[in-house]
Amino acid sequence: MSGHDHESRIEELLGQMTVEEKFGQLQQLAWAWDTGPGGGDTAAAEAAARKGLLGSVLNVVGAEASNALQRIAVEESRLGIPLVFGLDVIHGFHTTFPIPLAQAAAFDPAVTVADAEVSAREARSNGIHWTFSPMMDVTREPRWGRIAESIGEDPCLTTAYAAAKVRGYQGDDLSAGDRIAACAKHFVAYGGAEGGRDYNTVDVSEQRLRNLYLPPFKAAVDAGAATVMAAFNTINGIPAHANEHTLTDILKESWGFDGVVVSDWTGVLELITHGGAADEAGAARRSLTAGVDMEMVSTTFVEHGRDLLASGALTGERLDDAVSRVLRLKLRLGLFERPYVDESAALTAPSAQARAAAREAAGRCMVLLRNENAVLPLDGSGLGSLAVVGPFADSVDLLGTWSLPGAPEAVPVLAGLREALPDTDVRHALGVAAEGTDTSGVAAAVAAAEAADAVVLVVGEPSAISGEAAVRSELGLPGAQEELIDAVAATGTPCVVVLVGGRPLTIGGWADKAAAIVMAWHPGIEAGPAVADVLTGAVVPGGKLPVTFPRVVGQVPLYYNHERTGRPYDPAGPEAKYVSKYLDVADGPEFAFGHGLSYTTFEVSEPQLSRERIASVELRAGATVEVTVAVRNTGDREGEEVVQLYVQDPAATIVQPVRRLRGFQRVRLAAGEEQHVRFTLGADDIGYWTNDPYGVFIVEPGEIHIHTGNSSRTHARRTLLIT
Secondary structure: OOHHHHHHHHHHHHHHOOHHHHHHHOEEEEOOOOOOOOOHHHHHHHHHHHOOOOOEEEOOOOHHHHHHHHHHHHHHOOOOOOOEEEEOOOOOOOOOOOOHHHHHHOOOHHHHHHHHHHHHHHHHHOOOOEEOOOEOOOOOOOOOHHHHHOOOOOHHHHHHHHHHHHHHHHOOOOOOOOOOEOEEEEEOOHHHOHHHOOOOOEOOOHHHHHHHHOHHHHHHHHOOOOEEEEOOOEEOOEEHHHOHHHHHHHHHHHOOOOOEEEOOOOOOOHHHHHOOOOOHHHHHHHHHHHOOOEEEOOOHHHHHHHHHHHHOOOOHHHHHHHHHHHHHHHHHOOOOOOOOOOHHHOOOOOOHHHHHHHHHHHHHHOEEEEEHHHOOOOOOOOOOEEEEEOOOOOOOOOOOOOOOOOOOOOOOHHHHHHHHOOOOEEEEEOOOOOOOOOOOOHHHHHHHHHOOOEEEEEEEOOHHHOOOOOOOOOOOOOOOHHHHHHHHHOOOOOEEEEEEOOOOOOOOOOHHHOOEEEEOOOOOOOHHHHHHHHHHOOOOOOOOOOOOEOOOHHHOOOOOOOEOOOOEOOOOOOOOOOOEOOOOOOOOOOEOOOOOEOOOOEEEOOOEEOOOEEOHHHHHOOOOEEEEEEEEEOOOOOEEEEEEEEEEOOOOOOOOEOOEEEEEEEEEEOOOOEEEEEEEEOHHHHOEEOOOOOOOEEOOOEEEEEEEEOOOOOOEEEEEEEO
16 A cells, blocks of 8 residues: 555544544553453453554564454454554564674674564564664663663764664565564653663753764654654653654654654653653643654543543644554554464564574674783684683573563573584583672682683673663672682683673773683573684674773763863873873773774774865765775784774864764675775764754864774874865
8 A cells, every 4th residue: 555545544544533532543551461362451452442442552472362452453343443563572572682782782783684674573473563672872871771772872873773773674565574663762862861870861952962862863764763752751851751842843843754653651641750740631731742642551641632632732633643643654564454463374483594693693793802812712622621600601691681571591601612612621610690799609610710721701790680770880790700700810721701791891800810801792592602603713703892881880971972171181191180080090991982802903094085175065965075994904814893984073163072983884804805995974974963942953164083993092084174
């Protein structure tokens, strides 16, 4: 059905619907995980569907369950309007891929496309039409648990991943049997919550809103994202669920978004707790008039909508607009023509191909932080014995936050290494638990390390302490894990630390005691084989950090793209007291944004520009500058490097960041091979948004410094003159 036909059908349905049925389309109710049709608290959803007073249901899992509820809506309600079924498919349905922050470390959006395509195929076959992903909240706050769901601290990287994941979920035809509707969340600035405390206040200037937080959402909308979710936080004192400036002025009017804006879980009702509404009717009025189209879980729209309409507090035009958006989503999904799924074709487990894709993704996401004396890769032919110790060595807790109930367990690292090293005596000792103070197992871990040729120590965060509502005030390893590292490292046996977790961790107290450190994140269902691939060199690590690793939590927020101050700290300059620094910790991060080593070495040339000057008016009219960089593998084995391009505006009306990532490309090179990488810079890469009340984009005359290299600390540069 064409877009024109969709609009005709929408007008036809609007003409047939009662006021109650219209408000019903704006309601999404939650379904119990462990009950089917007719059971538990599902009765409310069934009753509403039967009366045609329900638009969507959240958390229905399984083709049989979704079909049963869909039949009630389609075959028993007056107009037979189908339901749309939503689920938090964040980084996998059956096949759990690495967490999104890990995927960002690949610096390769193809990784997130693979996740989205596998997830969409598995979910749609089980009756799911709509995922509440991707999360594209740029954040500089590692204490915030939801950093695990993000792409990290950079808007350019997040923008690339946002568009890629939307395309992966939706493809070219949203009605296809292997595609689902994406949801760009959380709109907007949720990643800026004070102190990293979830759901908290965000006070942000218009220029920072537009330059930092909004670009990934614009990219998602441009990529065709079917839906957008409002955020829990306030934005400059106005709750996001009642923020007309962001939801209507920017999203719907400026960007032309014609899809559905859905609330977050009880986000409309929480306007009362926020202090943004006195009662439920007020919450419904503010949210609907601001631009929210569908209410998740709470029921203020349905319960108070008729009265708001009758009193004039809500216009009929706004109600019809919201309903039209919901109907448009269902038409685009093809639900009127094909409301049911084939239960016999439902995918019930990961396929071999899906597992292979998850394994490849996990390997591409791992970051080699340290590798002294080339202790990695492990040489299976010359390694007689290996000790694999630590709380996550033989653990299945490697899926990370938002793995779905019933998803298959992860393959442990111990199992992966035993399979990869069949001729090596691989021994195991727990050492300590992931949390707690019991150190009675440390002696056994030390003994295993002393008797081995090398030791792999697998430490980190449990999945439960990252993700939503999992905020930490400290960023070190939980429990007695650091004591375990100290004891094992003291044996003198070469020690490789595999670090798992959902956020940057402060590892400065023990980092130099390990010969090598691999950041594996929460790598998903194929964790063990993927870790083994990297440690043995079957996969040469090429990942880079998408977020800064601080030395201590007191440095937070610490991020690469900060603004300059009038008294910057200069490590190469003379000792000075009155500069921007800490008294009790070295300046800068433990590991910088964009950092990541390999088993080979690379050389990245200075950038070459297609032109060295260009007029501002030309850029605004669409002209571009091509930047060419040569990258050469100077080592003795094949590997992959991420070439990164940054820009800096050293003199602007509004002070600009010291660097902004504006391009990246991951390339594979044989030993000795050289390749030229090309980037294109346009107005969006050089200009910026101002603090005018509704934002003005400008490209100012002056110098622009263009830096290229393999991390945010690269110094190779050329100057482009804007006239």
